[in-house]
Amino acid sequence: MSQNVIRIATRKSPLALWQAEFVKAELEKFHPDLTVELLPMSTKGDIILDTPLAKVGGKGLFVKELEVAMLENRADIAVHSMKDVPVDFPEGLGLEIICEREDPRDAFVSNNYKSISELPKGAVVGTSSLRRQCQIRAARPDLQIRDLRGNVGTRLGKLDAGTYDAIILAAAGLKRLKLEERITSFISAEESLPANGQGAVGIECRTDDDRVKALLAPLEHAETRFRVIAERAMNTHLEGGCQVPIGAYAEIVDDTLTLRGLVGNPDGTQIIASTKVGPKTDAKALGIALAEELLSKGAKTILDAVYIK
Numbered sequence: 001m002s003q004n005v006i007r008i009a010t011r012k013s014p015l016a017l018w019q020a021e022f023v024k025a026e027l028e029k030f031h032p033d034l035t036v037e038l039l040p041m042s043t044k045g046d047i048i049l050d051t052p053l054a055k056v057g058g059k060g061l062f063v064k065e066l067e068v069a070m071l072e073n074r075a076d077i078a079v080h081s082m083k084d085v086p087v088d089f090p091e092g093l094g095l096e097i098i099c100e101r102e103d104p105r106d107a108f109v110s111n112n113y114k115s116i117s118e119l120p121k122g123a124v125v126g127t128s129s130l131r132r133q134c135q136i137r138a139a140r141p142d143l144q145i146r147d148l149r150g151n152v153g154t155r156l157g158k159l160d161a162g163t164y165d166a167i168i169l170a171a172a173g174l175k176r177l178k179l180e181e182r183i184t185s186f187i188s189a190e191e192s193l194p195a196n197g198q199g200a201v202g203i204e205c206r207t208d209d210d211r212v213k214a215l216l217a218p219l220e221h222a223e224t225r226f227r228v229i230a231e232r233a234m235n236t237h238l239e240g241g242c243q244v245p246i247g248a249y250a251e252i253v254d255d256t257l258t259l260r261g262l263v264g265n266p267d268g269t270q271i272i273a274s275t276k277v278g279p280k281t282d283a284k285a286l287g288i289a290l291a292e293e294l295l296s297k298g299a300k301t302i303l304d305a306v307y308i309k
């Protein structure tokens with residue numbers, strides 16, 4: 001491979017392409033002589049669109065093809081939403097860079113109502129995230145949750161077609177796609193704890209590729225890394241993928257990290273939540289400790305029930 005080219009393997013969804021273009025622009029900013037090429041491809045997760053993701057099973061539905069491309073040296077890096085990145089990487093690949101986090105919150109989108117609390121009794125809310133479903137139902141057991149798949153544009157189209165009274169999406173995705181004006185209101189972390197890594201973009205590459213790693217280094221954001229490490233450690237220790245009702249959200253103030261976590265069942269009748277606080281450099285240990293605490297409070301029974309359904 002020429003010394004002056006980096007090839008980005010990317011999914012073809014608008015959000016994935018935005019993320020790849022963002023990394024391309026950042027790389028070109030730091031390295032004016034570098035040429036960055038995009039290699040768009042389809043993944044299993046893009047193709048299986050009619051089955052709830054928890055049932056399709058298997059983590060990493062959206063990343064396998066990208067990883068094969070890097071291992072076969074057809075691409076050098078892949079850009080991921082940290083929320084969708086599996087916890088384990090194939091031999092030879094690793095998540096080398098975590099970029100600065102965008103807004104981590106969930107967003108409420110509706111053409112008729114201002115917020116979840118203003119929805120009329122029995123209103124229909126679209127989301128395929130068990131995490132969002134669980135927390136919405138906990139606050140409003142009367143609401144009906146309906147599956148909502150497809151990329152961000154497709155989901156907004158279904159809302160506009162009248163299929164739902166409201167839908168829930170990640171604020172980060174809407175902002176990145178310049179669709180921020182579609183956000184009716186932001187859902188606070190207290191109302192809906194975000195998914196681990198939500199709003200953060202990570203870069204995967206071959207672990208032995210020192211040339212690429214050196215080029216990527218300026219894109220690293222240390223604070224985001226500590227936050228995402230804590231959140232992912234909790235998720236990993238719970239053995240949860242993205243498609244389970246688990247929320248994990250870390251914040252840092254003056255080098256002190258506060259990690260909140262919750263595990264619930266899809267209908268929101270059970271939620272186990274807790275918090276750990278400690279030095280940010282203990283991010284991983286805090287995540288594991290929080291997972292242990294949630295497990296000891298009954299999270300395992302809840303998660304087992306979600307997986308076998």
Ligand SMILES: NCc1[nH]cc(CCC(=O)O)c1CC(=O)O
Pocket residue numbers: 081082083084168169170172173197198199200201
């Ligand atoms: N699960 C799909 C996905 N993966 C990342 C984002 C949004 C952007 C982000 O979290 O970085 C979305 C869409 C959504 O949840 O609305």
